[in-house]
Every structure is written in C-alpha cells, then in structure tokens.
Amino acid sequence: MSRKRRGKSLEEKRAIVQKILIDTQRVFKLPDLEKSASKKGVTKQSVKEVVQSLVDDNFIQSDKIGSGNFYWCFPSQNYNQKKLEHQRLVGEIQKLEDENKNFEEQIKILQPERELTKERETLSNELEDLETQNDKLEEDIELYESLDLETCMSMKESIRISKESVNRWTDNIYQTISYCKKKFNLQEAQLRKGFGISQDIDYYD
Incomplete structure (x- = not known):
C-alpha cells in the first residue's frame, strides 16, 4: 500500500518560490511564476498566496505595470534583506540580554529583603506568643489583686x-x-x- 505524500508547508513553498526568482534573476508575471513553481512541487492554486506572503514580508519585490503584477528578487536584494533580518535579530537578542541583566540585578536587590521578611515573620510570631503570655499574666494579676487579704x-x-x-x-x-x-x-x-x-x-x- 503506497503512502500518501505529505503536502509542503507554507515555509517550504515560500523558499521554493523565492529560490526560483533568485536563481533565474528574471521578472515574472504571476501565471509564469505559477507554472515554474508547479514544476517544483508547489500547486498553482497556492502560488498566489505564497507570493503575497513573500511580498508582505519584503522578501521579494512587486510592481503593477498596466494590468499585470510583476515579481522579482535579485541576489543583492536577498542579501540586504537577510542582513536587515540579522540586524533585527541581533537587536532582539541585545534587548533580551539587557532585560535578563535587569532581572538579575532586581533579584540581587530583593534577596536580602526576602531574607529580612522571613526574619521579620519569625520575630512577629514570637512577639504574638509573648503578647499572649503577657495577656494571660495580666489576667492572673487582676484576679489576684481582686482578692483582698x-x-x-x-x-x-x-x-x-x-x-x-x-x-x-x-x-x-x-x-x-x-x-x-x-x-x-x-x-x-x-x-x-x-x-x-x-x-x-x-x-x-
């Protein structure tokens, strides 16, 4: 029994379409791009959606000339795009590292306070016990004082x-x-x- 072939994911389709544009260094109309992509395993019905997602993310360029839309992606553009993405990721990493550093500093600041809180809680419990004992003693004293000779x-x-x-x-x-x-x-x-x-x-x- 033959196994059913798994369909390609959106990311796989995006990579195929973008590679076609980079390798050929041509400007494509959508029908031509659908034809080329279908030969690489991307169904014609899904090419339009894939192309639009690449345009939205600035991985490929598009322009409307007359009644038709044209798409392209030259190697230099792809390099610049990857460079921008790398810079963005570096910025995100730096931001996370700064946040982590701030968290560590806050932990160092709060740690002594947390220990003091535990000590304060212990002292508070001891104080409550002493106050209870004191109240009992005061009651006994009042009782004894109420009894005259x-x-x-x-x-x-x-x-x-x-x-x-x-x-x-x-x-x-x-x-x-x-x-x-x-x-x-x-x-x-x-x-x-x-x-x-x-x-x-x-x-x-």
Missing part, C-alpha cells in the same frame, strides 16, 4: 476546715475497716471491695 484568709480557713473534715471521715473509714476485720474475720481487700472503698484513699496534709 480578708478574702484570702477566709479561703485559707475554709480549706483548713475541709481538710480536717476529710481526714475525720478517712479516720472513721479506717476504724470501721479495722473493726470489721476483727469482728467478722474478713480480709481488708474484701471489705474495701464490699463497701466500694478505693485503695488510694489517704489523709490530706
């Missing part, structure tokens, strides 16, 4: 009385356990389990 003494006395009451009950529990052990000949663990008395129960100092 009389209130503190009263709270201290209430705590003392509560401890004494707890210790009395603890003493009563231990006495009850001791009595039951002797009276009913039971183990302490059995008594604690039966009465639901924790092993951790102890006196408060």
Whole structure:
C-alpha cells in the first residue's frame, strides 16, 4: 500500500518560490511564476498566496505595470534583506540580554529583603506568643489583686476546715475497716471491695 505524500508547508513553498526568482534573476508575471513553481512541487492554486506572503514580508519585490503584477528578487536584494533580518535579530537578542541583566540585578536587590521578611515573620510570631503570655499574666494579676487579704484568709480557713473534715471521715473509714476485720474475720481487700472503698484513699496534709 503506497503512502500518501505529505503536502509542503507554507515555509517550504515560500523558499521554493523565492529560490526560483533568485536563481533565474528574471521578472515574472504571476501565471509564469505559477507554472515554474508547479514544476517544483508547489500547486498553482497556492502560488498566489505564497507570493503575497513573500511580498508582505519584503522578501521579494512587486510592481503593477498596466494590468499585470510583476515579481522579482535579485541576489543583492536577498542579501540586504537577510542582513536587515540579522540586524533585527541581533537587536532582539541585545534587548533580551539587557532585560535578563535587569532581572538579575532586581533579584540581587530583593534577596536580602526576602531574607529580612522571613526574619521579620519569625520575630512577629514570637512577639504574638509573648503578647499572649503577657495577656494571660495580666489576667492572673487582676484576679489576684481582686482578692483582698480578708478574702484570702477566709479561703485559707475554709480549706483548713475541709481538710480536717476529710481526714475525720478517712479516720472513721479506717476504724470501721479495722473493726470489721476483727469482728467478722474478713480480709481488708474484701471489705474495701464490699463497701466500694478505693485503695488510694489517704489523709490530706
């Protein structure tokens, strides 16, 4: 099975048409150029579009004489065109190099600022933590200041009385356990389990 031939791209067609004009160093009318280009693999239907694109890009010259359009491209003209294109590309390269240099200078300028920004962010976080701690301390201070001496003494006395009451009950529990052990000949663990008395129960100092 034969493979279908790939059609030529626009750039390939442009190169063929321009080469015909340069090699022959003749002035062509469009029909003559279509005939010559078709022999090189460029379809006649596409020659007009190709020629117009070359004229628009100043790769070939054209002029209208009477009712016909004429096209040509001499070697000297092609050389000048390539020289202009080269100069344009050199200018573009220089422009890009200048922009790149400016970017590198900006990076050097911004790098210390970026590091300072990180340090500033760290210090800011530490400051927020310290402010939070300070707020908590101020709340505690306000709480302590709101308690006058009389209130503190009263709270201290209430705590003392509560401890004494707890210790009395603890003493009563231990006495009850001791009595039951002797009276009913039971183990302490059995008594604690039966009465639901924790092993951790102890006196408060």
